[in-house]
Amino acid sequence: MRKYVIMGVQGSGKGTQGALLAHDFDLTMISVGDIFRWHVQNHTKIGAQVRRIMAAGELVGDDLVEAVVRDRLGQHDWNYGFVVDGFPRNRRQAEFFLETYDIDGVIQLRLPDEEVHRRVLARRLCAGCGMDYNLIAHSPKIADRCDVCGGRLVSREDDTPEALASRLHDYHTKTNPVLELFANKEFVFTVDARPDKITVQQEIRAQLGLPAYQA
Numbered sequence: 512m513r514k515y516v517i518m519g520v521q522g523s524g525k526g527t528q529g530a531l532l533a534h535d536f537d538l539t540m541i542s543v544g545d546i547f548r549w550h551v552q553n554h555t556k557i558g559a560q561v562r563r564i565m566a567a568g569e570l571v572g573d574d575l576v577e578a579v580v581r582d583r584l585g586q587h588d589w590n591y592g593f594v595v596d597g598f599p600r601n602r603r604q605a606e607f608f609l610e611t612y613d614i615d616g617v618i619q620l621r622l623p624d625e626e627v628h629r630r631v632l633a634r635r636l637c638a639g640c641g642m643d644y645n646l647i648a649h650s651p652k653i654a655d656r657c658d659v660c661g662g663r664l665v666s667r668e669d670d671t672p673e674a675l676a677s678r679l680h681d682y683h684t685k686t687n688p689v690l691e692l693f694a695n696k697e698f699v700f701t702v703d704a705r706p707d708k709i710t711v712q713q714e715i716r717a718q719l720g721l722p723a724y725q726a
């Protein structure tokens with residue numbers, strides 16, 4: 512059984528890296544963001560709660576996140592282990608998590624703030640069909656036009672440099688105590704998130720002592 516936590520700022524590719532790892536080793540990917548999106552789309556009670564919180568311009572609280580993760584892990588459909596993304600959020604949750612689940616490692620994807628800015632501020636969204644673009648990794652054939660529907664590409668409202676700087680500040684403030692706790696137990700494997708996604712995946716596997724990725 513392999514049990515990992517993956518941590519990294521927005522734009523660090525942790526969803527992609529977690530999924531690559533989970534796929535090859537039959538691990539269950541548990542992404543807090545995906546779970547909440549599922550609840551919202553399926554109009555559950557939790558989904559309604561999340562909608563209210565977001566409508567008020569607030570962030571989903573640590574307690575609700577914890578409840579959702581406990582519930583998800585309680586389903587025990589992870590025979591070979593799991594990769595958790597988006598949890599723990601604070602020191603108390605990290606302690607609970609370590610004691611209850613006997614975690615094998617915490618993968619920390621490290622991306623300098625300037626690179627986060629470069630990546631996140633390159634994101635575009637089609638105003639017509641909602642398709643995602645990224646001017647670095649996935650640029651449209653014609654500038655500012657959607658390949659699919661020809662719609663205009665726009666930035667997300669919350670992708671301004673100021674909003675991003677504030678999100679990054681919040682992220683570091685919240686995450687540093689968690690990382691410190693994990694680091695004290697010598698669980699943290701830090702990987703440079705700047706190279707291409709295969710290189711990053713190989714480095715993760717090398718550090719965790721897992722067989723290399725084969726395309």
Ligand SMILES: [Zn+2]
Nearest residue numbers: 637640657660
């Ligand atoms: Zn479009």
